[in-house]
Amino acid sequence: MGKRFFYRKDKWQLSMLVPLFIAILILSVALLTGVKSTYRVYSDTVQQITSKMEGESFLYFLKRENVLFGEAGPERSSMARAVFESMMDIRIDDARTLFGTSIPGLNYYHDRIIIAGEGTDYTNLPVESEPPLDVSDEENEGSDDIAEPSPFDSGNPEVFIYHSHNTESFLPHLASGSSAYHPDTNITLVGKRLGNELQGRGISSKVNTMDVTAVLKDKGWKHYQSYDATRGMVEETLAQNESIDYLLDIHRDSLGKKTTTTTIQGKKAARTMFVVGAEHSGYEKNLKLATDLHKLLEQKYPGLSRGVITKQGAGVNGIYNQDLHPNALVVEFGGKENTFEELYRTADMFADVLNEYMTAE
Numbered sequence: 001m002g003k004r005f006f007y008r009k010d011k012w013q014l015s016m017l018v019p020l021f022i023a024i025l026i027l028s029v030a031l032l033t034g035v036k037s038t039y040r041v042y043s044d045t046v047q048q049i050t051s052k053m054e055g056e057s058f059l060y061f062l063k064r065e066n067v068l069f070g071e072a073g074p075e076r077s078s079m080a081r082a083v084f085e086s087m088m089d090i091r092i093d094d095a096r097t098l099f100g101t102s103i104p105g106l107n108y109y110h111d112r113i114i115i116a117g118e119g120t121d122y123t124n125l126p127v128e129s130e131p132p133l134d135v136s137d138e139e140n141e142g143s144d145d146i147a148e149p150s151p152f153d154s155g156n157p158e159v160f161i162y163h164s165h166n167t168e169s170f171l172p173h174l175a176s177g178s179s180a181y182h183p184d185t186n187i188t189l190v191g192k193r194l195g196n197e198l199q200g201r202g203i204s205s206k207v208n209t210m211d212v213t214a215v216l217k218d219k220g221w222k223h224y225q226s227y228d229a230t231r232g233m234v235e236e237t238l239a240q241n242e243s244i245d246y247l248l249d250i251h252r253d254s255l256g257k258k259t260t261t262t263t264i265q266g267k268k269a270a271r272t273m274f275v276v277g278a279e280h281s282g283y284e285k286n287l288k289l290a291t292d293l294h295k296l297l298e299q300k301y302p303g304l305s306r307g308v309i310t311k312q313g314a315g316v317n318g319i320y321n322q323d324l325h326p327n328a329l330v331v332e333f334g335g336k337e338n339t340f341e342e343l344y345r346t347a348d349m350f351a352d353v354l355n356e357y358m359t360a361e
Contacts, residue, residue, distance in 0.1 A: 111316075112278075114287065115294055117271070117307035119259070125309060126273055126332050127254040128165075129180075130223040149192040154204035156243040158358070161191045161250060162208040162234065164226045164320075164330075168252045172339045180254070180336035183211070190333050190343045191250045197351035203358060206241065208233065227317050234321050245358070246289075247328035249320065251275075252343075253335040260335030261342065262303040270334025270346045271306045272297065277330075278310040279318030285326035293329075296353045304349060306332075 111125050169182040188209040195207040215229045274290035290308045297305040312318045322328040334343050
């Protein structure tokens with residue numbers, strides 16, 4: 001009799017729990033789908049949360065759902081660490097994430113070194129300095145001996161070269177005391193040289209030298225919007241030239257000559273640095289190209305490449321128009337204290353490596 005009573009009691013409790021569970025489920029679905037869109041959980045929200053997590057922590061969660069992910073790496077994380085890193089946007093093994101937003105001058109802490117070339121560390125990553133919107137050509141000095149190449153524009157270009165910071169210049173070719181910017185004697189000459197060197201190796205190229213600074217001034221935009229200024233031009237170029245396989249946005253660094261110069265085969269050359277924006281979904285493809293070119297440069301001209309970095313987070317563009325093409329890159333050529341002789345030498349070697357890479361594909 002007693003057993004039957006308890007059996008009926010348990011059965012009654014179970015019959016009450018089932019509809020209660022269904023009611024809670026319906027209410028949960030209603031809340032998730034009926035609230036304002038501001039409070040819904042979208043895939044973008046999940047992406048933003050997981051992007052704050054270190055790879056090991058993210059892998060920890062995957063292992064909890066599928067044991068096969070355990071073969072991807074050693075067990076070095078924990079639930080507490082994974083939750084802490086995802087909620088606080090702080091990585092326990094990286095002090096930059098703790099102090100980067102608090103100490104002036106550490107706003108570059110979102111930059112990540114993917115491959116460190118010789119001498120590259122977090123103290124000498126590429127630095128962007130904002131040029132004046134009015135750049136005077138009166139500062140030009142000693143540029144008469146510069147062999148200015150003509151931009152080659154082929155009918156079916158394979159490589160498109162342009163400059164989002166077109167006035168970036170080089171102090172050895174400017175008047176004493178001037179800023180490292182000039183409307184004519186600037187980084188676009190390096191782009192022209194690279195385009196011609198590629199053409200000489202049988203690779204069709206198109207070089208764009210639009211005055212981005214003038215566009216910014218006309219629109220009332222700031223320097224950080226330079227990539228917005230070139231985006232429309234790049235989109236139009238791609239639409240009109242389906243043959244383009246590579247997009248190279250050529251810049252120069254603001255660091256000193258000690259960091260941006262090396263010796264190759266007994267001659268001084270400006271060093272390169274590959275920059276990949278990590279704030280778009282397809283950046284891994286851009287990163288692969290940067291990695292491949294860095295490795296090939298290291299094989300043929302050891303020390304020429306300073307390495308590969310990714311940029312994302314506050315204070316940087318994070319995309320650099322690289323979402324428009326899987327083979328789009330920002331490449332730093334030298335710094336403000338390099339000479340055109342050193343820069344042209346690097347452009348020649350870079351053309352040599354790019355030609356070899358394209359031929360091998």
